[in-house]
Structure formats: C-alpha cells, structure tokens
Amino acid sequence: MERYGKAQFAAAIGLVANGVLGLAKITGGTLGRSSALVADGVHSLSDCGTSVAALIGLKVAAKPPDKGHPYGHGRAESITGKVVAIILIIIAVILAWNSASRLLRPHEYSAPFLGALLIAGASILIKEGLFQYKIRVAKKTGSTAIEADAWHHRSDSFSSVAAFVGIGASMAGGPKWAFMDNAAAGAVALIILWVGVSIFRKTWGELMDASAPEKTLGNLRALALEVPGVDAVEKIFARKSGLDIFVDIHIEVDPEMTVKEGHDIARRVRKHITGESDNVKNVLVHVEPHGSGADEAHLFNQPSDVIWRNFGC
Ligand SMILES: [Zn+2]
Ligand SMILES: [Zn+2]
Ligand SMILES: [Zn+2]
Structure with missing residues (x-):
C-alpha cells in the first residue's frame, strides 16, 4: 500500500x-x-x-x-x-x-x-x-x-x-x-x-481569525524583503483558515516610482511568498511610499476606533 x-x-x-x-x-x-x-x-x-x-x-x-x-x-x-x-x-x-x-x-x-x-x-x-x-x-x-x-x-x-x-x-x-x-x-x-x-x-x-505564530510572521516578512524594490515592510497580518494561511502585507517602495512599477513589485512579493511557503493561500499586498509610515508605527497603542480608521492605509 x-x-x-x-x-x-x-x-x-x-x-x-x-x-x-x-x-x-x-x-x-x-x-x-x-x-x-x-x-x-x-x-x-x-x-x-x-x-x-x-x-x-x-x-x-x-x-x-x-x-x-x-x-x-x-x-x-x-x-x-x-x-x-x-x-x-x-x-x-x-x-x-x-x-x-x-x-x-x-x-x-x-x-x-x-x-x-x-x-x-x-x-x-x-x-x-x-x-x-x-x-x-x-x-x-x-x-x-x-x-x-x-x-x-x-x-x-x-x-x-x-x-x-x-x-x-x-x-x-x-x-x-x-x-x-x-x-x-x-x-x-x-x-x-x-x-x-x-x-x-x-x-x-x-x-476567530487568530494570528499565525510570531515565527511565521517573521519568515513572511523576510521573504517580502528579499524582493528587489521593497524598501521596508510596514506591517504584516496573517490568519489561519483551516490548513491555509492568508496574508495581508504593507510594503514601502520608492515614492517616485510609477503605479505600474509599484504594482509589479507587489505582484512579485505575492508570487515569492506563495511560492516559498507551503500553506500560504493568498497574499494581499498594499503599496505605500517609503518614509511616510511613521504615523502608523504606533498603530497598536492607539484606541481601537483609531486602529480601524487606519486599517486601510
Ligand atoms: Zn475517545
Ligand atoms: Zn494586481
Ligand atoms: Zn499601511
């Protein structure tokens, strides 16, 4: 057998x-x-x-x-x-x-x-x-x-x-x-x-959409940073659904690049992460200009209504 x-x-x-x-x-x-x-x-x-x-x-x-x-x-x-x-x-x-x-x-x-x-x-x-x-x-x-x-x-x-x-x-x-x-x-x-x-x-x-373990988040962050053009990872969430993991990641890129260039980098990040990890089903990549994420750095120290207003950016 x-x-x-x-x-x-x-x-x-x-x-x-x-x-x-x-x-x-x-x-x-x-x-x-x-x-x-x-x-x-x-x-x-x-x-x-x-x-x-x-x-x-x-x-x-x-x-x-x-x-x-x-x-x-x-x-x-x-x-x-x-x-x-x-x-x-x-x-x-x-x-x-x-x-x-x-x-x-x-x-x-x-x-x-x-x-x-x-x-x-x-x-x-x-x-x-x-x-x-x-x-x-x-x-x-x-x-x-x-x-x-x-x-x-x-x-x-x-x-x-x-x-x-x-x-x-x-x-x-x-x-x-x-x-x-x-x-x-x-x-x-x-x-x-x-x-x-x-x-x-x-x-x-x-x-309850519990987060993936801290170690997994660290690995995913490292994978994203390997993609050329990614200057920083501003934040990353990953949740488990059955055996699958769904990832939301915010990457920072050169503020002067075109929408097309930014989108290409985002796609490469998604391909790289889904290609290198077994359980990741999908990655949603959010692109933002490098150097402007400072206002979001203390996201989780803010009252919850503020977190929700900031969630999309
Ligand atoms: Zn039993
Ligand atoms: Zn797209
Ligand atoms: Zn953001």
Whole structure:
C-alpha cells in the first residue's frame, strides 16, 4: 500500500473498531448492569461521530474557492469540529448528571455481571493494540493526524480502565463498594468533557481569525524583503483558515516610482511568498511610499476606533 492508502486504511480501522466497541459496550453495560460500561460505550460511539465529522469537514475544506466562497472552504473543518465539541460537552454533562444522581440517591444494590467486566477488559486490550498499530503507521507515513489519533486511542483505554476498575470493585466488594461502578461512569464523563473542551478551544482560535505564530510572521516578512524594490515592510497580518494561511502585507517602495512599477513589485512579493511557503493561500499586498509610515508605527497603542480608521492605509 502506498502512503496515502495506508493513512486512509488506519483511519477506517479506528472508525470501525470504535463503532463495534461502542455498540458492544452499551449492550453489554445495559444487560450486565454497569453504568460505567454504558458511559464508556457512549464515549466510543461519540469518537465514531467525531471521526465522521472530521472526514466530512476535510472533504468540504479541500474544495477549491468558488464564486460564493472566494476565500475557499477551509473553515468547514473548524465548523464541524465546533459542532462535535458542543455535542461531546452535552453528552458529558448528561452522563455526569446521571452518575451523580445515582450516587446521591440510595438504591438497591445490584452488582454488575462478569460479562461487563470482560467487555471492559477486552476494550482496554483492543485500544492499546490500536495505539501500537497507529503509532507505527504514523512513523511510516509521517502523518501527524494519525499520530494524534494513536494517542487518542491510548487515552480511550484509560476510559476503559476506569470502567474496568469500577465494575471489578463493585462486583468484588459487595454492597459497600456498589457505588464504584457509578463513580467510574462519572470519571468517564469527565474524560469526555475534557476531550470536548479541548476541541472547542482549538476551533475557537481558528474561527476567530487568530494570528499565525510570531515565527511565521517573521519568515513572511523576510521573504517580502528579499524582493528587489521593497524598501521596508510596514506591517504584516496573517490568519489561519483551516490548513491555509492568508496574508495581508504593507510594503514601502520608492515614492517616485510609477503605479505600474509599484504594482509589479507587489505582484512579485505575492508570487515569492506563495511560492516559498507551503500553506500560504493568498497574499494581499498594499503599496505605500517609503518614509511616510511613521504615523502608523504606533498603530497598536492607539484606541481601537483609531486602529480601524487606519486599517486601510
Ligand atoms: Zn475517545
Ligand atoms: Zn494586481
Ligand atoms: Zn499601511
């Protein structure tokens, strides 16, 4: 199999495994009287949903720009990520609420069945196996997405370990330890909540036009200065949209040159930057006369309404 095929195969394996594990755990947990196993099963199914949403997001994001979306479709990934994060948070809150209300309300003791314990144990082994397999594929293909996926499988096995311990303790400990199964369900809910919140935070930055890192800005500035005729870079903004970066750059040129000469330099700056950097999708170059940018030097120390009036120049 070639690299791309290997990566896709690894993604498909994870999807199927999570689907089968999720259904097995929810069924086994319901029949085997373990709310921890049901919670862990909901976790696996939600992972399935996350993967499907990510695939859809990637597919839409890969579409080229069109008339209705001249900046491309890169945000699709952040939007599906946001939806998934909100769903995960809601699921986690419901599971946590259920486990807390069962813990606080006295009820008859009913130990989980052995089957529930065995399913939780199998889930730990399968998840660890998936981790080992995917970390190897990640090394071979150099895919960071698969590496992240691998570590997710390992964190999933912690969720199953929590269920395993909870079920085992409430089976072995008798009525006194019956609460352990519910407590484990609460722990699983917290793990899901953590995953949801971290996806929410990541997509927040992407949807807010967060700036590209300072290092990237420095590299882009250096690239622009390499173009003959660019006397200075007055300011530069870069924002991420999906995997793409969009750049706004203000260059200073000789005030006496013609509009045509200035425009040619601007075009060379755009070509040079998009040619030399992998992720830069487009560069908007603004040309201004060298030596007149002093009034803009302290742009970010001014009140925000002044910044907005100055933005176009
Ligand atoms: Zn997970
Ligand atoms: Zn032009
Ligand atoms: Zn300017």
